[in-house]
Amino acid sequence: MDIIKFDVYRGPNIGVYINANDDFLLLPMGFAQTKAEKLAEYLKTEIIYSSVANTRLLGALIVMNNNGILLPKTAYMDEYEFLKKETKMEIGVLDSKYSALGNVICANDKGAVVSPWLSKDDCKTIEQVLGVEVLQKRIAGFNQTGAVMVANNSGAAIHPEADEEDMKTFANIMGVKIEQTTINNGIPYVMSGIVANNHTVVVGSMTSGPEIMMLTRAFLN
Numbered sequence: 001m002d003i004i005k006f007d008v009y010r011g012p013n014i015g016v017y018i019n020a021n022d023d024f025l026l027l028p029m030g031f032a033q034t035k036a037e038k039l040a041e042y043l044k045t046e047i048i049y050s051s052v053a054n055t056r057l058l059g060a061l062i063v064m065n066n067n068g069i070l071l072p073k074t075a076y077m078d079e080y081e082f083l084k085k086e087t088k089m090e091i092g093v094l095d096s097k098y099s100a101l102g103n104v105i106c107a108n109d110k111g112a113v114v115s116p117w118l119s120k121d122d123c124k125t126i127e128q129v130l131g132v133e134v135l136q137k138r139i140a141g142f143n144q145t146g147a148v149m150v151a152n153n154s155g156a157a158i159h160p161e162a163d164e165e166d167m168k169t170f171a172n173i174m175g176v177k178i179e180q181t182t183i184n185n186g187i188p189y190v191m192s193g194i195v196a197n198n199h200t201v202v203v204g205s206m207t208s209g210p211e212i213m214m215l216t217r218a219f220l221n
Helices: 033-043 077-087 118-129 162-174 209-219
Strands: 002-006 024-028 046-050 068-072 090-095 105-106 113-114 132-135 150-153 156-157 177-180 194-196 198-206
Touching: 002 033, 002 209, 024 105, 024 113, 024 162, 033 046, 033 198, 046 077, 046 105, 068 118, 068 209, 077 090, 077 177, 090 118, 090 150, 105 118, 105 150, 113 118, 113 162, 118 132, 156 209, 162 177, 198 209
Parallel strands: 002 198, 024 046, 068 090, 113 132, 156 177
Antiparallel strands: 105 113, 150 156, 194 198
């Protein structure tokens, strides 16, 4: 597995706009073809151009693992039907007022750490669609659990102020090693600068050498 630097729209916030699992790379409509092909080559995936809620925010609004895809209730029916047809995956809609699902859910194929803001019905939907065990807990005082932790099936990066005991709990739920780090030269909201599947970890172009070292410890060892 490699860690590769990349930028989108002349910025390092790749996790806001891009989503990926081991088979599919979700990119905004109109995304540059040459960059799309390079990114798909890195992640070893097919490319799907889409929108969600008529926006480019595919990382912030969608949660996806290898079992299913969660869309916010603000997504349009044609977006739902398109993704269902293209991926042939289980797709669910989370009936929550928190439409930025990527900010409130961190999931891999084994478990999910989700925001205490979400309801019990939301958690059941997450369990069913993503096929994972769900734990509701804040991270480093933040309810935006998806914004401050990113995981694949081998590792996870988490907010640098996360509690050590909490990290042990999360590691057990998700079956991974977890390391505290920032992204893009000091940003603690790691989701904003990481797109990870089980082939590759792609990070924002401003990610520093020490941050790459911490990500290597999390995802590659």
